[in-house]
Amino acid sequence: MDARADLPSHTTAAPPANDDDLLDVYSETVAGAVEHAQDAVVFIAVTQAGPRGRQSGSGSGFLFTPDGYVLTNSHVVHGASSIEVTRPDGTKAPAQLVGDDPETDLAVLRIGASRTLTHLSLGDSARLRVGQIAIAIGNPLGFAHTVTSGIVSALGRSFRSTAGRMIDNIIQTDAALNPGNSGGPLLDSRGRVIGVNTAIIPGAQAICFAVAVNSAKWVVTQLFTHGRVRRAFAGLSGSTVPISRRVARFLGVDQGSAVRVSDVHMGSPAGAAGLKVDDLIVGIDGAPVSSVDDLQRLLDESRIGKQCVIRILRGNQPLFLNIQPVESRRA
Template sequence: MGSRPSFIDDLARAAADGASPRADAGDDALLDAYSRTVIGALERVQPAVAFIAVERRAGGNAAARSGSGSGFLFTPDGYLLTNSHVVHGASSLRVTLADGATYSADLVGDDPSTDLAVLRIGAAEALPHAELGESARLRVGQIAIAVGSPLGLAQTVTTGVVSALGRSLRSTSGRMIYDVIQTDAALNPGNSGGPLVNSAGQVIGVNTAIIPGAQAICFATAIDSAKWVITQLFAHGRVRRAHVGIAGTSVPLARKVQRYFDLGSASGVRVMEVVKGSPAAVGGLRVDDTIVAIDGMPVDSIDALQRLLDASRIDREVEIDVIRLTQKLSLRVRPVEQTG
């Protein structure tokens, strides 16, 4: 008989040693480091992640409808962040935390335009809460960890990376959500409202949507946008926005344009549409103008434009700087309050 193949000897030695054949110690070390990173991040955030049970009254003779989603505590006194579509129109909200404790919850406010909502639960003791990170500092390729209750399976963890930044997504209200994070950390129905966290366990986004039929394409609202919405909901119970009547997109600015006009940023917002009769139309904005500042503050993205068009600028004349062909113009526009 001929000599037996060498891999048979490898398998025999591996069985005796309790290890896989030809294991690479370097690969094991990398895997262990990755595992330790994920586990460490989860230890920080998982106690703050909640399962949200939702009841909605139905009209007529129809039975009440129930649903569920995810959320997370972001303060020790019981404030939670979740998705608007999870809780909008709810007649009853019940929140179950990682330790099994269950509380009734009240809606502080929700914003369908960014698909975000804030809830409050009452508790006698300080509660575990997640640390909010900074989405502006994200890099494509860095670790992204999603925690939530997909299909009602509480405290489910999936991992991946930040696949892309600055995506746009249409909300249930029809308004575009800008500055959206794309990730390949798997999300399923029920993950909505749960946190997307970085390797330090800091929340970088609020999981909000999947594309039905697609694989590994999931989205989260950037936490920097969520912070602004939170302050608005605390102040007003809703988000008040100034409206000028344009549609636009973020665009880079050529370096020579930056130098020539002494601009403070490398990008602006190109006007793609001006609504007839809107404040923008009355103020003289045109399609293909590039907005670079409002009241002297740089506008380097759609997200920045939306942040600047806050309640403080409703019914108040503002100065909008635009680049039009070879000129820099300052236009006077009086925003109105956005409705609907």
């Protein structure tokens, strides 16, 4: 008997016959996703009235409901005096702005629909894996329905919006984006939306970003419900500053930075709570605050009108203050 017969057997899938087979599989995957999604991707033209007269701009978007709701970027449509959407069949329609959120760079439009429109399914960005196929469709530099493909390069990136707030859970991809792609969909291999294309790094190659679709779902719900995204407002300005290990040990915290208060707005919740300039904020309701972005993330809708406990260091004295944020009215 052959002694090798007693060893565990390991089987592997047969390799493809040649590289052409691999290319065919990849091509079929991308082409299938594009065919599924392309009729829902739209061109958005905007007009804005400014000090130099009427100015025009454009971007991309996609239908995500059968009755004419379109998802795009806030920076594409914010402040527009008129918005026009062109579907792939050439049909043009005026669009109404349902609401936009500059702090996540997302917006929802509505176009009239006399029939059910082709639309895209929203996927689940929590299930994404680095390395999986990513496909972008949009209108870069006016070239309608341009398709690029690549992979998900990284997950959980942070990117600062034009409004100054840090957007979390950003998807990085090497599917090439250019001006005009903004607001278009980033798709998985089945043609489901995994992100909303939003930004590139000028001068870099193959470093592109999309707002994760799960973030977009939350923003869409807020815009449908309130016409805006509700966030809490404390009424203070601050900056991220390092704290020494000695201070961290003294406070019993595991962080290397905190937020130093630089201004307390008159009549604000922060003023009513007793916060003062130069206070160091290290936590809210037991959650660590190591940066201004942490503070912004924690001041979400759930804290509007509710008393919170804010932990600070004033000089050498640790304090706990009660603060009751109100709803932000920032445009």
